[in-house]
Amino acid sequence: MNTLKTIRLWLESDADITQFQRLNWDIADVSIRLAEKLEQRVAVSSFPTLNYAFDQRPSRATAELAFGEITAYGIPPFPGSKSTADVLKDILREYGVSMTGNKDALLRKLAQLASERYDNRRDELDGYFGENRFVRISSMPAKIERFPLLDDEPLLCNLLLSMYALKHLRASAVLDPTHENTTYTVAQLAHALLLGKVGVKGAFLRVG
Numbered sequence: 001m002n003t004l005k006t007i008r009l010w011l012e013s014d015a016d017i018t019q020f021q022r023l024n025w026d027i028a029d030v031s032i033r034l035a036e037k038l039e040q041r042v043a044v045s046s047f048p049t050l051n052y053a054f055d056q057r058p059s060r061a062t063a064e065l066a067f068g069e070i071t072a073y074g075i076p077p078f079p080g081s082k083s084t085a086d087v088l089k090d091i092l093r094e095y096g097v098s099m100t101g102n103k104d105a106l107l108r109k110l111a112q113l114a115s116e117r118y119d120n121r122r123d124e125l126d127g128y129f130g131e132n133r134f135v136r137i138s139s140m141p142a143k144i145e146r147f148p149l150l151d152d153e154p155l156l157c158n159l160l161l162s163m164y165a166l167k168h169l170r171a172s173a174v175l176d177p178t179h180e181n182t183t184y185t186v187a188q189l190a191h192a193l194l195l196g197k198v199g200v201k202g203a204f205l206r207v208g
Helices: 032-039 085-094 103-131 157-168 186-195
Strands: 003-013 021-031 072-074 134-137 203-206
Touching (some): 103 157, 103 186
Antiparallel strands (some): 003 021, 134 203
């Protein structure tokens, strides 16, 4: 009798997880006569162990990220509008910038200084973040590391890193040196950060 190849399916209990059943399959020979009966609808095929009336919705897969096994990077706070005028003057003094004027004037001078230092360190920042890819996560792990950058500018490094992150975050998630946000100029961004109008929230994970 002529036969054709078809797939045979069956369920059997999982040896490791007894509350689950494993779907198995193989190739089986079916007689042409049975196939003809099926096409003529004078016979039907069924799987007795399957419940056709039960609407089983797919389960949701979840995952938890164990921060203890990876390194998360963050940008610590930096002096700004909530700092005293003396703190702002100390930074300006370190860079040889005039310290005259009220607090608003000091913040504008500090923003201009940060803009100039940002331009000066841009190649270094591009190089590091071009070789090391990071994505932002909204949660803040209990333990974070500083980016290994700008250690020679301890008074401005966190402000400069915040500027770079906001300038180059794609879709608020991927730190991409080839992408640049143009909402603010560099000086405007520095001033907005110092005033607390914008900020970098969350932490960064290295992905490549």
